[in-house]
Amino acid sequence: xxxxxxxxxxxxxxxxxxVFLECVQDMDHENMFWYRQDPGLGLRLIYFSYDVKMKEKGxxxxxxxxxxxxxERFSLxxxxxxxxxxxxxxxxxxxxxxxxxxxxxxxxxxx
Amino acid sequence: xxxxxxxxxxxSVPEGAIASLNCTYSDRGSQxxxxxxxxxxxxxxxxxxxxxxxxxxxxxxxxxxxxxxQYVSLLIRxxxxxxxxTYLCAVKKVGGTSYGKLTFGQGTILTVHP
Numbered sequence: 001x002x003x004x005x006x007x008x009x010x011x012x013x014x015x016x017x018x019v020f021l022e023c024v025q026d027m028d029h030e031n032m033f034w035y036r037q038d039p040g041l042g043l044r045l046i047y048f049s050y051d052v053k054m055k056e057k058g059x060x061x062x063x064x065x066x067x068x069x070x071x072e073r074f075s076l077x078x079x080x081x082x083x084x085x086x087x088x089x090x091x092x093x094x095x096x097x098x099x100x101x102x103x104x105x106x107x108x109x110x111x
Numbered sequence: 112x113x114x115x116x117x118x119x120x121x122x123s124v125p126e127g128a129i130a131s132l133n134c135t136y137s138d139r140g141s142q143x144x145x146x147x148x149x150x151x152x153x154x155x156x157x158x159x160x161x162x163x164x165x166x167x168x169x170x171x172x173x174x175x176x177x178x179x180x181q182y183v184s185l186l187i188r189x190x191x192x193x194x195x196x197t198y199l200c201a202v203k204k205v206g207g208t209s210y211g212k213l214t215f216g217q218g219t220i221l222t223v224h225p
Binding site: 033035041044045090099102 | 143145153154155156157160199203211212213214215217
């Protein structure tokens with residue numbers, strides 16, 4: 001079974017804090033993705049990585065950065081958290097059969 | 112115009128009925144189409160993928176694709192209360208540096224009532 005894990009289910013941070021969200025997959029997938037999900041807006045792609053140390057911006061990269069130092073781990077960084085970054089964050093990895101497997105999500109609240 | 116559009120619903124159907132979920136997309140270069148199901152408080156999971164025009168059946172689920180009209184639909188036969196969830200349509204372009212990048216619709220909430 002493919003497993004994608006995320007470091008926290010719930011996180012509360014203050015405005016201006018640096019926030020790290022971590023994602024780990026155990027299936028040796030090359031492609032990994034970070035999305036945020038907001039009511040009425042669906043899933044929006046923030047960043048994706050197609051290989052170790054390789055990354056590309058998604059549709060809403062502003063205010064975020066990412067790191068992929070190892071194949072199994074993809075981190076999302078909020079350099080200075082703001083209240084409009086309060087959201088559900090979902091990580092996914094993509095198999096060779098084109099299935100994206102999602103982690104359980106991190107609900108981030110920025111106060 | 113949004114790249115992928117779905118009616119957000121909620122769509123309410125009685126148990127045993129056919130639920131029909133629709134999705135339109137704007138980019139004619141799209142080649143691969145997916146339906147994900149997301150239960151409340153859970154993450155999305157893939158239920159169907161379709162790549163060529165026509166119908167694809169998997170148990171009670173049928174995906175339909177019409178590239179000329181740029182729509183893809185999901186039919187759920189004999190709907191059960193356990194089918195109540197949000198259904199996300201996703202579209203993938205092929206080529207370039209897409210690397211399997213998906214564009215999702217906003218999702219349709221389906222409620223199956225006993």
